[in-house]
Amino acid sequence: MATAQRMVVIGANAAGMSAASRARRLKGPGELEIVALERGGHSSYSACGIPYWVGGDVADAGDLIARTPREHRERDIDLRLYTEVTELDPDGGRVRVRERGGTSEKWLGYDHLVIATGARPLRPPLPGIDAPGVHGVQSLDDGRALLDALEAAEAADTADGPRRAVVVGAGYIGVEMAEALTRRGYRVTVLDRAEQPMTTLDPDMGRLVREAMRGMGIDVITGATVTAVRTGEDGRARAVATEDAEYEADIVVLGLGVRPETGLAGEAGLPLGESGGLLTDLAMRVRGRENVWAGGDCVEVLDLVSGRTRHVALGTHANKHGQVIGTNIGGGYATFPGVVGTAVSKVCDLEIARTGLLENEAEAIGLRFVTATVESTSRAGYYPGAAPMRVKMLAERRTGRLLGVQIVGREGAGKRVDTAAVALSAGMTVERMTTLDLGYAPPFSPLWDPVLVAARKASAEVRRTGPH
Structure with a gap:
């Protein structure tokens, strides 16, 4: 009887677990062993829903989870949480793994490797950027930490007048978080260095967004380059400084965008594009590697309008990438032709x-x-x-x-x-x-x-x- 092949997935969110689930539908445990490695404590959740959870539209973090770790394991997927991959060895067909809290590392071999490491939020090296009270919103843990801070401040209710929030960055996450904080009763200031908010629009259209946000009571400061986060005697963030002014803050939220999380892939010599995302063929196989696949926010995809590759961090694409990868590893055939940037x-x-x-x-x-x-x-x-x-x-x-x-x-x-x-x-x-x-x-x-x-x-x- 033939030995089952092993599929190792790095990252247990949209792309990774879509690939694992699709491959499992096509091949049983006797044909394909599936091991999914996740350095965090959650799987298959909607990061896009975090601003709506913070704003109160979504009542509980569990509502954002499409499939729990237990449900994946019941489908014969060996999902290992709090397990970090520290090195890739594509030539040797193995990855180095370390469990949280452990001191030793071990190699895990694979027949198929799926890289679904996602993207990391931009966090510029500015004074005070890592101070308590400065929050990113990339993961469920980030969202929980922000909500805990907001609820603790609201419970204390010692502020003289409305509490103040500063959102750094006026892209999708920035404007969505500005709304969430406004709905929670905060006086919100959004800082962005561009001419208008939403650089995913032309400036004349972004101007409409700025005018509307100001009409909602949100202070939008454009052309503002952040230079530091000021802290109080307790070490917590108390203001955000730009080249021209300083804005008081009880809470600071970063919405500066993301970059592909491909540090390990780059160190292993896998091909990266201009934005740092992995380059794949239409089957989502990493270029030049027969048994290494990649999908989700860590890849660049073909723009069907420009003909160039670009980085687009969206859960819709990540799920499609995973479906394509899982189908191909499972013995079927599928491709991802590209995007138009919607x-x-x-x-x-x-x-x-x-x-x-x-x-x-x-x-x-x-x-x-x-x-x-x-x-x-x-x-x-x-x-x-x-x-x-x-x-x-x-x-x-x-x-x-x-x-x-x-x-x-x-x-x-x-x-x-x-x-x-x-x-x-x-x-x-x-x-x-x-x-x-x-x-x-x-x-x-x-x-x-x-x-x-x-x-x-x-x-x-x-x-x-x-x-x-």
Whole structure:
């Protein structure tokens, strides 16, 4: 009887456990032994849901867990928590492992290695950045620590007036955490060094986000470079300093983005891209390695619009990567062709969405393009509850090929970006988009959907600029 092969997974969240679960469905324990190694204490949870847990929309951390360690083990997956991988040996087909609290390390061999180490939050080396009261929000443990601090401060209730929070960074996590803290009664200041918040939007669209956040009572300070976190006599964070000012803080939250967690992979000589993410083929196999796979926030993926690789840290992609990896290790066949860069978020009642390229991204790869921006509403203007939205569209000047869409508006705005994402994936022109048969009824849309109105305007701009 043939000996079962061993699949070793590093990282027990979206990509890693999706790969393990899919492979187990295809091969039983007698054919494939699956060992999953996780340095933390949780598995298969939604990091994207942490701001909503902090803000009170999600009642308990358990609601964010898709599958517990016990459930994975009941499916014959040997999940080992608090177990850290300290070295990769791809040539030898093994990884060095250390259990938390242990002093010794041992090698664990594999037939297939899945690297799903995720991403690490940016934490610049500034004075006071590691002081008590400064919080990241990357993991469930981070979220629990932040909630404990907030609840302890609220229980003490010794503040003279509203408690103050400073959020450093105005990307997706930054604006979501600003909302969560505002809802908890904090006076929130958001600091960002960019011209406008949300650098995943063009500045003219980011300006709408800034104006809306200020209208919600959130102080948004742009063009602000943080230089230090000031601490009090007790060593706790008390203010955040920039080059020009200082902002008092009872709590500081970092929302500066993430970078691929690929230190061990780089040390092992595995190929990394410009952003530091692992490079894979379409089957999610690490380039040049027959039995090493990678997925999730630690990889770079193909951008179908630009033709280049990019780092996109989203749970949707991570789960798909895991499905592809598990299918291939389990003896099937699957590929992950790439992304178009779709993302959606909100701050209070403002919805923010984008897909495809921004202006600076299109310029960076030498594309010539036109833009079209339109104002519309989520429903027929006469129907109760119609809310405003702005849609911006980029199209290639000569061909009219859709390059990107950004949407900022109230209820009903954000998910409209999906129409544009499908059009991008299909390589549509903006003129072809104007004929799309989208659903219409006054409670759901104006007669012409806002995305199609933008496509009409972009198509006219393509014709106006001509082939030259």
